[in-house]
Amino acid sequence: MNSRPWSGRRRTLTAAAAVALAGALAAVPSGPSSGMAGAQTAAATVSDPAALVHPSDGTGTGSVSPGTVGEFPGADTPFGMIQWSPDTSPNAVQSGGGYAYSDSAISGFSLTHLSGTGCPSYQDIPILPTVGAVGSSPEATVASFSHSQEHASPGRYQVELGPSPIAVSLAVTTRSGISSFDFPRGTASNVLFKVAGSANPVTAASVQAVGHDEVQGQVSSGQFCQTGTNYTLHFVALFNRPFSSTGTWDGSGTTAGRTTCTGSSCGAYVTFDTSSQPVVLMKVGISFVSTADAEQNLKSEDPGWSVQQVGAQAEAKWNALLGRIGVGGGTASQQHTFYTALYHSLLFPNVVSDVNGQYPGSDGKVHTARGRQEYANFSEWDIYRSEIQLVSLLDPHATGDMVQSLVDDAEQTGWLPKWAIVGGDESQMNGDSADPIIADAYAMGVRNFDVGAALRYMVKGATQNENGHGLEIERQYLSQYLSQHYVDAGSLDLTSIDYSIGGSVTLEYAIDDFAIAQIAAAEHDRSVATSMMQRAANWEYEFNPGTGYIQARVTDGSFPAGQAFEASQLEPGGQTGFEEGNAVQYTWSVPQDLAALASLMGGDAAATGRLETFMSSLNATRNAPYEWSGNEPSEWAPWEFDFFGAPADTQQTVRSIVDTEYADAPVDEPGNDDLGAISSWYVWAALGLFPVTPGSADLALASPLFPSVTITLPDGHRLVEDAPGAAASRPYVHAVTVTGVTRPVPQTSGGACTSSATAHSTSGTWDLPWLPASVIETGGTLHDTLSSSPDPAWGSSPADSPPSPGTAALPAVGFSSPSGATTVVAGQPTAVQIGIAPAGSQAVSVHWQAASVAGGPTVSPSSGTLALVPPAGGSGSSAAACGLLHPATQSLTVTAPAAGSSSVRINLTTSGGTRLPPVVLDVVAQP
Numbered sequence: 050m051n052s053r054p055w056s057g058r059r060r061t062l063t064a065a066a067a068v069a070l071a072g073a074l075a076a077v078p079s080g081p082s083s084g085m086a087g088a089q090t091a092a093a094t095v096s097d098p099a100a101l102v103h104p105s106d107g108t109g110t111g112s113v114s115p116g117t118v119g120e121f122p123g124a125d126t127p128f129g130m131i132q133w134s135p136d137t138s139p140n141a142v143q144s145g146g147g148y149a150y151s152d153s154a155i156s157g158f159s160l161t162h163l164s165g166t167g168c169p170s171y172q173d174i175p176i177l178p179t180v181g182a183v184g185s186s187p188e189a190t191v192a193s194f195s196h197s198q199e200h201a202s203p204g205r206y207q208v209e210l211g212p213s214p215i216a217v218s219l220a221v222t223t224r225s226g227i228s229s230f231d232f233p234r235g236t237a238s239n240v241l242f243k244v245a246g247s248a249n250p251v252t253a254a255s256v257q258a259v260g261h262d263e264v265q266g267q268v269s270s271g272q273f274c275q276t277g278t279n280y281t282l283h284f285v286a287l288f289n290r291p292f293s294s295t296g297t298w299d300g301s302g303t304t305a306g307r308t309t310c311t312g313s314s315c316g317a318y319v320t321f322d323t324s325s326q327p328v329v330l331m332k333v334g335i336s337f338v339s340t341a342d343a344e345q346n347l348k349s350e351d352p353g354w355s356v357q358q359v360g361a362q363a364e365a366k367w368n369a370l371l372g373r374i375g376v377g378g379g380t381a382s383q384q385h386t387f388y389t390a391l392y393h394s395l396l397f398p399n400v401v402s403d404v405n406g407q408y409p410g411s412d413g414k415v416h417t418a419r420g421r422q423e424y425a426n427f428s429e430w431d432i433y434r435s436e437i438q439l440v441s442l443l444d445p446h447a448t449g450d451m452v453q454s455l456v457d458d459a460e461q462t463g464w465l466p467k468w469a470i471v472g473g474d475e476s477q478m479n480g481d482s483a484d485p486i487i488a489d490a491y492a493m494g495v496r497n498f499d500v501g502a503a504l505r506y507m508v509k510g511a512t513q514n515e516n517g518h519g520l521e522i523e524r525q526y527l528s529q530y531l532s533q534h535y536v537d538a539g540s541l542d543l544t545s546i547d548y549s550i551g552g553s554v555t556l557e558y559a560i561d562d563f564a565i566a567q568i569a570a571a572e573h574d575r576s577v578a579t580s581m582m583q584r585a586a587n588w589e590y591e592f593n594p595g596t597g598y599i600q601a602r603v604t605d606g607s608f609p610a611g612q613a614f615e616a617s618q619l620e621p622g623g624q625t626g627f628e629e630g631n632a633v634q635y636t637w638s639v640p641q642d643l644a645a646l647a648s649l650m651g652g653d654a655a656a657t658g659r660l661e662t663f664m665s666s667l668n669a670t671r672n673a674p675y676e677w678s679g680n681e682p683s684e685w686a687p688w689e690f691d692f693f694g695a696p697a698d699t700q701q702t703v704r705s706i707v708d709t710e711y712a713d714a715p716v717d718e719p720g721n722d723d724l725g726a727i728s729s730w731y732v733w734a735a736l737g738l739f740p741v742t743p744g745s746a747d748l749a750l751a752s753p754l755f756p757s758v759t760i761t762l763p764d765g766h767r768l769v770e771d772a773p774g775a776a777a778s779r780p781y782v783h784a785v786t787v788t789g790v791t792r793p794v795p796q797t798s799g800g801a802c803t804s805s806a807t808a809h810s811t812s813g814t815w816d817l818p819w820l821p822a823s824v825i826e827t828g829g830t831l832h833d834t835l836s837s838s839p840d841p842a843w844g845s846s847p848a849d850s851p852p853s854p855g856t857a858a859l860p861a862v863g864f865s866s867p868s869g870a871t872t873v874v875a876g877q878p879t880a881v882q883i884g885i886a887p888a889g890s891q892a893v894s895v896h897w898q899a900a901s902v903a904g905g906p907t908v909s910p911s912s913g914t915l916a917l918v919p920p921a922g923g924s925g926s927s928a929a930a931c932g933l934l935h936p937a938t939q940s941l942t943v944t945a946p947a948a949g950s951s952s953v954r955i956n957l958t959t960s961g962g963t964r965l966p967p968v969v970l971d972v973v974a975q976p
Contacts, residue, residue, distance in 0.1 A: 092378035092756040092773070098371035099364050101388040104201040107165065107722060109150040109715025110140070114670045115679045119165040119721050120393060121146030122201040123158070124221040126363050127370050128424065128447060130400045131335055132162040133219045133226040134206065136172050136248075138191050147172045147248065150715040154191040155210060157243050158219060160226070160335050161282060163426065164396050165722025168274035170470075172248035173282045174266075176333075177241045178230040180213040183305075183318050187241050187298050203371075203392060204363020220360035223400055224346035225334040229356045231327055236293075238323040240331065242286070244268050245314045252279060256317040258308040261291035264317060265340050271470075276543065278473025280337055280409065285344040289330040289354050292319035330354055337471050338415055342403040349404045370395060373443045374736070377757030378775065385713040387735050387754070393728035394439055398424040398451050401471050409472035412461040421497075422447070424454040427469040430478035430557075431723035433485040434684045438740040439729045441493035442825065445763050449497030452490050455483050456499055459506035464515050464523050479542060479550045479628045480557025481510055481523050488564035488744030491571060494763070494825055504572050507565045511558075511581070526551075530558055534966070535590040538601035538609075538626035548622030552591055552601025553630065553682075556638045559588040560743055563641040563855065567744035586858035588639050590966040592649050594886035594936065595868030597659065599636040601626025605952050607969035610870035614674035623671040630682050633663065633674035637686040640742050642855025644692065645888040649862055652933070653693040653847065660690060664702050668710055668719045678706050679720020684730050688739045688749040692850050696750065696818035697781055697839035703734050703751040704780035736760070737770065737833075738820070742854060746822035749851055750844070752780050752835055766828030774835040782833060783840045785815040790829035793821040793852075818844035819851035860893045861885040861917055863957045863968040864936075870971035875948045878909070883955055883968055884938035885915045892934070893917050894960040897968075899941075905951040906943050906972050913939055945974030 095101060107120030123134020136159050137152035145166030147159065157175020179190060198209035206219045216231035232238035245254040247270035256266030264286045271279030296303060297310035297317045310317055321329050332354070334347025351359055371391055376384065402408035402423035410416040416423075424447075441448040458474070459465045465484070468477035487503050510523035526536040536558070538551035563585035569577035593600045598613035609618060609625070613632040618624045624631035637660070639646045647656035663686065666675035677683045687706060690698035710719040711731050718727045733739045737753040740746060758770040791811050815831070866882040873879040885895050894916045899908035915937040943953055950973050957965035 094375040094377040094757060094759060095384060095388070097368060098375075098388045098391075099203045099367040101384050102203050102367070102371070102392045103385050103389050103713060104203065104206075104392070105150065105196075105199075106386070106389045106713060106715065106717040107393065108144075108146065108148045109717075110144075111716040114668050114677075115716065115718060115720040117144050117149075117167075117721065118716060118718050119145040119167070121148045121162045121164060122206060123162070124204055124206045124219045124226065124363070125396060126204060126221060126223050126366050127395045127444070128397070128399045129221060130224045131160055131221050131226055132164075132396070133158055133160055133221050133228075134162050135208065136175055142169060145169055145721070150196075153193055153195070155194050155208070156191045157241070157246060158217070158228075159246070160284065160333065164393060164724050165727070166273075166428070166724065167721045169248040170273040171270075172246070173268050173270065174284050175243040175246040176286075177243065178210065178215050178217060178232065179239045179241060180215065180233060180235065181237050183239055183241070183296060183303060185303055187303060187318060188243050188246060188314070188316055190241060202364070203367035205360040218356050220356050221363055222350035222359060224336070224403065225332060225350045227330065227332045227351055227354070227356050227359050230329045230331065232321070232323040232329065234324050234327050236322045236324055238321045238329065239318050240321075240329070242266070242317045244310070244316045245312075246316070249273065251313050253281075254313060254315050255311040256297065256309070256315060258295040258317060258319060262288045264319060265343070266317070267340065271473075273470060273475045274477060276476045278470065278475070280471040280473070283336045283338070283340045283343045284333055285340055285347055286331055286333040287347065288319070290321070290326070293322050294320045296320075330356070336403050337401055337409050338403055338407045342405065342407055346404050367392070370443060373761045374732070375759040375761070376735075376755040379755045382713045383735075383754060386711055386717065387732065389713065389717065390711070390728040390731040390735075393722055394436055394725040394732055395443070397724040398427045398454070398469075401425040410461045411458045411466065411469075411473050413472070414461070416457070416461070418457075421450045421453065423457065424451045425469050425471045426724065427451070427455065427466070427483075427486070428477075428724040428726065429466070429468055429482035429486060430480055431681050431726035432729070433482045433489060433743060434681055434726070434730075435733055435740065436725050436729035437486050437489045438493050438746075439732055441490045441495050442760070442762070445493070445495045446497060448490050448493075448495045452487055452495065452503065453498040455487065456503050456506065460502070465506050465510055467523065476522075476543070479554040481561045482557070483507075484510075484561040485564040485743035488567045489740070491568060492744050492746045492822065494746070500568065500572060504565070504568045504574065504577070507568060508577055511562060511565055524558065526554060530555065530587070533606070534587045535602055538603050542622065542628055546622070547620065548628055549620065549625050550622075550628040552599065552626035552632065553628045553635055553638075555591050555601075556588050556599070556635060559585050560638075560641060562587070564744045582856050583858045585641055585855060586645075588642070589645070589649070589859045589862050589888060592646070592862055593868060594649055594862055594864035594884070595866055597650050597655070598633055599638075600632050602969075605969060605971070606954065606967055607952060607971045608869040610868070610971070616672075619672055629680055630671050630677065631674060634671070634677055634682055637663070637689055638682050640685050642853055643689055644850070644853035645855055647693050648890070648934075649886050649888050653695075656693045657690060657695045657698065660686065660693065661698060667706055677720075678710050679718070679727065681723065681726055685741055688741050688751070691749045691818040691844070692741075692853060694845045694847055694850060696844040697841060699749065699818070700751045700780045700782055701839065703737075704754075704777075707731065707734050707754060708777060741851065745852075745854065746825045747851055748820040748824070750782070750818045750820065752782050752833060762825065762828055764826070766826070768824055768828045769830040770833065771830065772833035772835055775833070778837050779835040781836045781839045782843055783836045784834040784843065786813060786832045787815045788812045788830040789827060790815065790820065790831070791823055791827070792817075793823075816844055816846075817849050817851075859963065859965055860889055860891045860959065861887055861895060861957075862966055863897070863955065865955075865968050865970045870973065871943070872973045872975060873943060873945050875945050875974040875976055878942040878944045880940055881943055881970065882938050882940050884936050885917065885957065885965070886936045887917050887934040890934060891917075892919065895965065896958050896960070898956050900954040900956055902951060902954075904946070906945045906953055906974070908953055909942050909944070915939060943970070943972060945972055948974050948976045950974070
């Protein structure tokens with residue numbers, strides 16, 4: 050992107066537009082190339098955050114990692130229905146946003162887009178001004194452009210098209226847009242309506258010229274990522290002056306003078322005589338319900354004819370929302386990157402209801418939202434980790450409408466959606482992420498939705514088999530999950546896509562169950578809360594103490610042989626059993642019970658060591674066992690050091706990702722932004738705060754990027770971070786003092802260390818690497834003393850760790866050595882070892898029993914008892930409090946009577962009757 054004044058213009062903008070543009074450019078340093086200016090000398094809070102946004106950041110394509118970021122640079126409002134943005138050619142086909150920074154041609158300015166998705170969608174009704182003869186293939190017409198003649202800002206987009214220069218200026222309201230086309234003087238100035246030009250296949254389209262100043266029509270498209278449902282977009286375009294002629298085209302060619310067209314490939318054009326008046330204004334309204342609603346939306350939101358006024362109103366909306374987080378200090382590049390990321394976090398989900406409340410329901414019928422807005426385009430699996438919490442913090446009322454929209458979908462179809470798009474469900478990604486979205490919003494204080502109805506549908510999806518609703522239904526592997534507590538590794542995401550998901554979907558289901566438990570507790574449904582918390586521990590069935598990592602169990606219940614990550618197990622979607630990732634990356638996806646995860650790994654020090662190794666590469670893609678900061682499952686991992694007594698590692702790692710994987714540039718992020726998911730991570734990271742646990746508003750701490758941060762909470766309270774020493778070279782916290790922040794009530798974490806904090810202090814020294822959820826309501830002030838060197842003492846006491854609210858319902862997990870499989874000689878006894886590893890600090894006795902298989906290997910002894918007890922000399926609460934139990938092991942022999950393949954199954958049951966995950970060892974007997 051280049052924000053410098055345009056050069057080489059043969060004409061100028063209107064006087065008002067020139068003044069407005071000059072003012073905006075004067076307020077913003079030029080483009081990404083200037084972003085490395087030195088740190089500001091004063092930490093004055095930004096007063097015009099919209100002026101710092103670079104919408105063209107994220108429109109580029111990098112290497113395999115990140116690849117296409119997928120943003121669009123066009124005009125929009127917060128959560129707006131219309132996103133009026135250029136679609137470029139020829140490289141943008143891979144971009145969800147329709148725009149590739151490397152392109153030099155624009156095929157049209159379409160009215161709808163998705164931001165940062167891996168699959169293209171929408172890009173409906175591309176509109177393109179041209180000069181001269183329309184030609185025989187207007188749908189293929191493109192216009193050249195240069196970034197030097199382009200300017201994008203929140204709510205506005207401007208560009209000069211060539212070769213005959215046409216200056217285009219766009220501005221939008223929530224449901225409408227207004228444009229100025231400044232043509233060369235002549236008699237053949239055209240506006241093309243590529244009605245059938247959507248990004249995905251079009252099933253129907255029609256267009257009609259009405260009178261001499263209006264064009265209206267609709268298009269039906271859909272099938273995002275080749276799945277899901279279709280939608281119909283209606284539009285009405287009004288001009289400020291009569292056009293001189295019209296024409297249409299379809300698959301058979303172009304017909305001059307025709308005013309209507311119907312078919313899956315049709316379009317229309319209107320022509321103006323601009324010999325004396327070169328500027329043509331056009332307004333357009335859209336609706337997903339009807340042409341009449343599109344017209345009403347346009348008349349209600351933009352009765353005038355001023356591009357500048359509409360642009361100013363959009364900018365004011367953006368400043369009001371962006372300004373709820375005020376930062377001061379830092380470099381120009383950091384401020385641009387921060388507010389651009391915040392901007393991208395606030396585009397979706399977006400409004401799909403009209404000004405009269407009508408919207409297309411998921412049942413194919415038109416419904417009416419009364420007194421609120423209806424929303425769609427929920428990239429659910431992507432946004433539940435960080436984005437919905439950010440949106441809840443800044444605009445809780447809109448978030449409540451968003452959550453109610455998910456509930457509306459369930460009311461209309463019987464089930465919560467998995468990827469809610471206009472009028473349906475696109476059935477994307479594993480897990481049922483509507484559950485944590487609802488719990489996240491509630492935890493952040495959102496209440497303006499039907500909580501009781503939400504809980505009913507959450508429980509329904511978790512307990513009943515769904516059918517006849519989309520391709521990838523809620524809990525599509527519910528029967529497996531309920532009967533064996535995990536999903537077989539090779540279970541497919543979709544039958545048409547060979548991505549296996551058994552391990553990752555088990556982890557997602559456990560998170561979903563935890564989220565349901567939080568809403569059930571809020572609704573005082575103790576029975577559901579208890580049962581779902583027990584199910585939230587099912588992730589333990591996927592942890593293998595034999596390797597120290599999460600692994601996906603195969604059909605017979607065994608873990609794959611070898612290490613947790615094996616390159617031989619890679620497939621197009623990731624490692625076998627893991628969607629978009631591998632076993633090591635997904636190991637850190639247990640945000641509801643990190644204390645138990647650390648315990649199973651051998652304690653905090655062991656967990657820290659594994660996580661440090663994991664962080665030795667920060668954007669490794671799905672094909673290596675390291676951090677993949679460009680994909681959502683890795684969002685939690687950098688913050689988990691806080692839970693393992695190593696907050697300095699969180700501070701260093703978060704800052705490293707912020708500094709090296711994000712930029713004020715066309716390639717600005719480490720991966721697809723997925724409707725703001727990766728952008729929202731950056732916003733939290735720059736604040737030094739993160740909501741690790743779904744369904745909880747507790748915030749893990751790193752360190753703020755800026756010397757001054759002020760978050761204005763919805764009720765007017767403020768959460769202030771004062772860090773005068775903040776700089777790129779000073780990420781480490783040496784001390785924190787607080788004012789107005791109440792220390793949390795001491796909690797236990799599934800039997801792990803108990804916080805020594807008291808609940809009555811509201812000011813003074815703060816030695817916890819986290820903030821309690823109460824700060825979301827009360828606000829407060831943090832004063833950070835930062836340094837260039839780590840402080841191993843601050844926040845590292847086991848008693849200081851953030852709460853780990855999982856119950857560790859399974860106190861231990863079994864394992865074998867070797868893990869997963871062993872090779873023996875038929876008839877010869879072979880020694881193996883079995884054991885149990887603690888998932889907490891609970892002393893427990895476990896009975897084990899070898900299950901006999903006719904003709905299979907024999908085990909000697911065939912049963913026994915393993916006990917987890919505090920180490921010698923460490924009896925008492927202090928030893929048990931911090932997870933100091935050690936694994937218990939026992940040797941046994943396995944004898945296979947004949948050559949062949951079979952397995953040994955060891956069933957484990959605690960003395961209290963709790964069944965633990967079984968140990969299954971595949972045995973290959975050679976002659």
